[in-house]
Amino acid sequence: MLIPMILMPFLGAWYIGSMQADSRAWATGGSVPMTMFFTIAVGSSALVGFYGLVALWYGRLVDLPHERNRELGRTNGGKYSAIA
Numbered sequence: 001m002l003i004p005m006i007l008m009p010f011l012g013a014w015y016i017g018s019m020q021a022d023s024r025a026w027a028t029g030g031s032v033p034m035t036m037f038f039t040i041a042v043g044s045s046a047l048v049g050f051y052g053l054v055a056l057w058y059g060r061l062v063d064l065p066h067e068r069n070r071e072l073g074r075t076n077g078g079k080y081s082a083i084a
Helices: 003-018 021-030 032-058 064-071
Strands: none
Touching: 003 021, 003 032, 021 032
16 A cells, blocks of 8 residues: 555645745755755655555565566575575
8 A cells, every 4th residue: 555655745735835944944955954854754755655666566575686586587506595
């Protein structure tokens, strides 16, 4: 279910918009550390959302090259060859 991930940017914008003006100013440029943490939070959320979309596009969360080698019948005989 990606519904919470889709709602996250809208809820974040609502939260920033509902803050008091002085607190919002600190988080969006009034203080360098607060702006840094705000930017890191937005960036990491965007990366998680991008990963979710890629997983949705492929339809699974697996190591694709390993799966392709298994489909072709290739094994390397290593310690992970018995894992199916």
